[in-house]
Amino acid sequence: MATKQIIVLNVNGDDHEILVKPQQTLLEVLRETLGFTGTKQGCNEGSCGACTVLVNNKPTLACSTLAVAAVGKEIMTIEGLAGQDGTLHPIQKSFVENGAIQCGFCTPGMVMSTKSLLDRNPNPSEEEIKEGLSGNLCRCTGYAKIIKAVKAVAAG
Amino acid sequence: MTLPAFEYHRPSTLSEGLKLLKNNAGKTRPLAGGTDLLNNMKVGLNPAEVLVDLTGIESLSSIECAVNQPVKVGAAATIWDLVQRAEVKENLTALYQAGCGVGAIQLQQMGTVGGNLCQDTRCWFYNQTKHWRRARPLCYKTGGDQCLAMKKSERCHAAFCSDVAPALIAYDATVKLSSADGEREISLADFYTRDGKTYNVLQAGEILSEITVPAGAWQTKSAYVKLRSRKSIDFPQAGVAIAVTEEGGKLTGGKLVLTALGSGPMDIKGAGNLFKGLSVDSLDVEKISSLARECAAAAANDVLPVANMTWRPAYRRRMVEILIEESLKKIFINK
Ligand SMILES: Cc1cc2nc3c(=O)[nH]c(=O)nc-3n(C[C@H](O)[C@H](O)[C@H](O)COP(=O)(O)OP(=O)(O)OC[C@H]3O[C@@H](n4cnc5c(N)ncnc54)[C@H](O)[C@@H]3O)c2cc1C
Ligand code: SF4
Ligand code: FES
Ligand code: FES
Numbered sequence: 088m089a090t091k092q093i094i095v096l097n098v099n100g101d102d103h104e105i106l107v108k109p110q111q112t113l114l115e116v117l118r119e120t121l122g123f124t125g126t127k128q129g130c131n132e133g134s135c136g137a138c139t140v141l142v143n144n145k146p147t148l149a150c151s152t153l154a155v156a157a158v159g160k161e162i163m164t165i166e167g168l169a170g171q172d173g174t175l176h177p178i179q180k181s182f183v184e185n186g187a188i189q190c191g192f193c194t195p196g197m198v199m200s201t202k203s204l205l206d207r208n209p210n211p212s213e214e215e216i217k218e219g220l221s222g223n224l225c226r227c228t229g230y231a232k233i234i235k236a237v238k239a240v241a242a243g
Numbered sequence: 244m245t246l247p248a249f250e251y252h253r254p255s256t257l258s259e260g261l262k263l264l265k266n267n268a269g270k271t272r273p274l275a276g277g278t279d280l281l282n283n284m285k286v287g288l289n290p291a292e293v294l295v296d297l298t299g300i301e302s303l304s305s306i307e308c309a310v311n312q313p314v315k316v317g318a319a320a321t322i323w324d325l326v327q328r329a330e331v332k333e334n335l336t337a338l339y340q341a342g343c344g345v346g347a348i349q350l351q352q353m354g355t356v357g358g359n360l361c362q363d364t365r366c367w368f369y370n371q372t373k374h375w376r377r378a379r380p381l382c383y384k385t386g387g388d389q390c391l392a393m394k395k396s397e398r399c400h401a402a403f404c405s406d407v408a409p410a411l412i413a414y415d416a417t418v419k420l421s422s423a424d425g426e427r428e429i430s431l432a433d434f435y436t437r438d439g440k441t442y443n444v445l446q447a448g449e450i451l452s453e454i455t456v457p458a459g460a461w462q463t464k465s466a467y468v469k470l471r472s473r474k475s476i477d478f479p480q481a482g483v484a485i486a487v488t489e490e491g492g493k494l495t496g497g498k499l500v501l502t503a504l505g506s507g508p509m510d511i512k513g514a515g516n517l518f519k520g521l522s523v524d525s526l527d528v529e530k531i532s533s534l535a536r537e538c539a540a541a542a543a544n545d546v547l548p549v550a551n552m553t554w555r556p557a558y559r560r561r562m563v564e565i566l567i568e569e570s571l572k573k574i575f576i577n578k
Contacts, residue, residue: 108248108498110246110247110249132282132285133278133350136347136349136478139349145352145353146348146349146352147349147352147353148278148353151281151282152276153355155251156251156296178406200348217346218475218545221374222349223347223352
């Protein structure tokens with residue numbers, strides 16, 4: 088049982104052919120096989136949001152997703168957000184400018200959840216920002232500056 | 244914590260999926276969003292040698308939802324896709340509020356309606372790492388012959404903590420159960436056994452394939468309120484769904500369904516009569532308080548919280564009346 092298999096994962100627009108075991112999570116494969124270490128492992132049980140990536144544009148917990156189940160889907164990690172030349176995405180820029188980052192461990196997940204929120208609602212109210220990020224825990228910032236950063240980017 | 248080894252299949256048709264489940268009966272489990280199953284498997288719970296992923300089966304992800312028509316939801320449709328529809332948000336309020344209460348946004352976008360209804364029951368002595376559990380004897384749910392939470396009990400009291408199930412039961416939803424050998428349709432209320440170990444009536448090789456909310460649901464007024472430690476992520480420690488029907492300013496009936504207070508959702512039988520005949524205009528804050536008290540009294544015998552989650556059973560029991568009151572206020576006062 089459980090033999091390794093070759094799969095193709097599309098991450099940040101590029102196809103990657105890799106050998107995985109069915110029980111490997113998307114998080115393990117992104118970080119350990121493909122080297123996308125921007126996606127973080129916090130709780131590894133679905134409750135902190137640090138591992139949030141977008142799968143077909145849906146905010147998805149990579150720790151609670153099998154890599155084999157992501158075949159044929161578009162996966163976007165924090166590495167896919169900045170421009171090719173390293174220019175930060177407006178959300179990333181706003182997080183930096185508003186001091187929304189302290190240790191930075193929650194940041195990739197926060198930014199991906201923010202991207203998903205702004206994609207479906209470009210002008211969220213404060214309440215909607217809180218709701219949109221309620222699956223992402225931060226142990227450092229106290230959230231106020233994260234909310235400020237999201238507001239700032241939404242206001243353009 | 245890593246996942247144990249298993250074989251993975253992703254069938255594209257229901258018949259193929261059901262055949263895989265039948266051929267591997269006893270060692271297989273269906274996988275939907277994986278938010279419950281995979282995290283349980285990481286700590287050695289819900290063992291399975293073969294996982295059959297239902298999310299590749301197109302017919303299981305469909306949602307038919309039009310006002311005044313029965314709502315048909317494929318079991319692998321996500322909670323998000325169902326409850327974020329404008330028709331649901333505006334009319335099937337309890338379902339909307341319950342869906343928005345599940346974990347957090349990621350869990351609503353990944354979690355399926357079927358997975359929510361079939362999720363495992365929960366207990367402090369069960370949802371722990373293998374090492375933690377090894378320090379204690381086995382209990383009914385893990386193959387032993389005792390309950391660690393209720394010492395003298397003859398059954399497992401693990402709590403069924405779905406938010407979506409009570410809302411759907413309040414609308415009298417039915418479910419279709421399918422296997423390679425056929426299908427059957429039962430009421431969602433009858434899907435649950437109220438035993439924490441074998442908590443639903445699914446047979447080996449059988450899945451929940453479709454949920455139907457009857458057209459009558461569109462005529463109800465409803466609400467769902469849950470008790471949780473934080474405003475997001477946490478499972479309910481108690482939950483209340485209420486749906487009432489009204490004609491000419493008078494209530495003609497209603498349902499009160501509780502969750503997370505026992506090993507299955509509880510449809511409180513006496514509640515309908517308490518609602519019947521009440522004039523909607525008379526339901527001010529004071530009347531709602533006394534109605535909530537009566538409802539809580541009707542529910543008292545069915546409320547069975549035990550000391551197996553963060554908050555004490557006495558507190559969760561006491562909160563039932565308050566949650567009922569809040570639900571009624573949402574229906575009749577805040578609207
Ligand atoms: C941090 C965290 C917080 C959570 N909070 C809540 C909460 O507040 N409220 C709540 O209700 N839930 C909560 N959950 C549980 C879970 O996320 C949801 O219940 C979710 O809807 C489960 O759906 P799924 O598709 O991910 O199920 P899966 O994990 O894929 O499956 C759950 C179980 O059902 C079985 N199954 C799945 N689909 C079917 C089917 N069609 N027929 C038969 N069996 C099936 C699986 O074999 C498995 O045993 C939480 C989970 C986590 C990790
Ligand atoms: S309620 Fe009792 S039998 Fe059930 S999981 Fe908890 S300790 Fe085990
Ligand atoms: S690491 Fe995935 S939710 Fe915490
Ligand atoms: S910045 Fe440290 S966890 Fe959020």
